[in-house]
Amino acid sequence: MCDSSDTIDFFEGAEKLLEIWFMGCPDDVIGDLRKIPRQKLENLLKLVHCEVISFSSNEFIDAYVLSESSMFVSQKRFILKTCGRTTPLQCIKLLLILVQHYSGFHEVEKMFYSRKNFKRPDFQHNLYKDFKQEIAFLDNCFKNGKGYCIENENDRWYLYFLHSTNISDFQSKFDGVSVEPDQTIEILMSDLDLKLMDNFKKGRFFKANEVTKHCGIDKILPFMEIDDYLFDPCGYSMNGIHENGSYMTIHVTPEPKFSYVSFETNVPHSSYKELIRRVAETFQPGKFIVTLLANKNLVTSETPKELKNLSVVGNRWRQLTMHCQSAMFEIQEYTNECSTIYL
Numbered sequence: 001m002c003d004s005s006d007t008i009d010f011f012e013g014a015e016k017l018l019e020i021w022f023m024g025c026p027d028d029v030i031g032d033l034r035k036i037p038r039q040k041l042e043n044l045l046k047l048v049h050c051e052v053i054s055f056s057s058n059e060f061i062d063a064y065v066l067s068e069s070s071m072f073v074s075q076k077r078f079i080l081k082t083c084g085r086t087t088p089l090q091c092i093k094l095l096l097i098l099v100q101h102y103s104g105f106h107e108v109e110k111m112f113y114s115r116k117n118f119k120r121p122d123f124q125h126n127l128y129k130d131f132k133q134e135i136a137f138l139d140n141c142f143k144n145g146k147g148y149c150i151e152n153e154n155d156r157w158y159l160y161f162l163h164s165t166n167i168s169d170f171q172s173k174f175d176g177v178s179v180e181p182d183q184t185i186e187i188l189m190s191d192l193d194l195k196l197m198d199n200f201k202k203g204r205f206f207k208a209n210e211v212t213k214h215c216g217i218d219k220i221l222p223f224m225e226i227d228d229y230l231f232d233p234c235g236y237s238m239n240g241i242h243e244n245g246s247y248m249t250i251h252v253t254p255e256p257k258f259s260y261v262s263f264e265t266n267v268p269h270s271s272y273k274e275l276i277r278r279v280a281e282t283f284q285p286g287k288f289i290v291t292l293l294a295n296k297n298l299v300t301s302e303t304p305k306e307l308k309n310l311s312v313v314g315n316r317w318r319q320l321t322m323h324c325q326s327a328m329f330e331i332q333e334y335t336n337e338c339s340t341i342y343l
């Protein structure tokens with residue numbers, strides 16, 4: 001796909017991100033999503049139109065690099081992040097059946113589905129051409145979910161979320177926020193530096209770990225155990241996992257006409273500005289969106305203020321922000337503090 005000379009040669013880098021937390025297992029059972037057999041997960045991914053290409057794991061988390069981005073399975077949390085023309089919502093019903101059958105959990109505690117606006121919605125399968133349809137689909141699976149859209153100039157970020165749903169009857173029980181700290185930061189970058197993107201095409205390097213080192217990806221969160229993959233003829237994906245159960249993931253679509261890079265981690269930070277600076281310096285985006293989704297136990301209450309004032313981070317950052325249009329959104333304590341309620 002690296003030759004992007006006509007419209008058929010297009011790849012939608014922007015991912016659809018599905019995250020579901022489960023709970024509610026009997027006292028004599030230890031609930032664990034990793035009890036779902038690998039073959040069942042692979043069957044599930046067929047519904048999404050992607051497959052596993054690499055795997056890493058530790059005591060706390062199983063990390064899969066997929067043909068289209070990543071999947072993470074830990075004890076209570078399932079994350080599926082897929083790009084291209086994938087269809088992640090199509091796997092929800094089977095996922096809930098597998099969870100009920102194998103894991104010991106019987107309730108959905110939290111669920112989030114989000115994505116950026118697509119460059120080419122017309123290339124997506126019908127359900128994903130318009131977020132209203134995704135909302136309608138999710139409303140059919142869960143009760144008391146809500147869709148949101150946050151807009152900034154030409155960029156839009158869509159989010160759907162709910163709390164605490166019983167799997168068997170899809171009855172929702174709104175029970176406030178989780179006590180476990182939980183935060184996910186995503187940095188979604190486009191219009192990337194062309195020279196830098198050349199590193200993510202086979203030719204200059206042939207091994208993913210050479211790209212990881214050369215571009216300084218291993219320095220972004222240096223304690224992560226990295227599983228990286230270089231696509232042929234171009235494209236790069238990596239998952240990083242740490243013994244404390246945290247993860248990071250980066251995906252690169254280097255084609256000049258539709259370059260896109262995404263970064264995501266759930267590593268708690270007392271300040272995110274240094275991390276955002278490192279990511280922006282590594283990938284030199286012309287434009288990016290930062291989203292931080294955190295419950296009320298977020299390690300720092302300063303973060304939203306920090307995100308609004310990124311230009312104070314330092315010289316290099318000032319230089320970057322001059323060329324970047326950054327849109328930062330905060331949704332704290334699972335309240336409805338988004339700027340636009342979609343429906």
Ligand SMILES: C[S@@+](CC[C@H](N)C(=O)[O-])C[C@H]1O[C@@H](n2cnc3c(N)ncnc32)[C@H](O)[C@@H]1O
Nearest residue numbers: 001011013083231234235236251252253254262
């Ligand atoms: C690495 S994947 C991940 C995309 C990701 N969501 C992102 O942030 O860009 C996409 C990149 O790999 C390339 N690629 C090559 N072979 C591919 C394959 N079999 N499936 C998906 N992408 C492939 C695409 O052209 C694109 O540049």
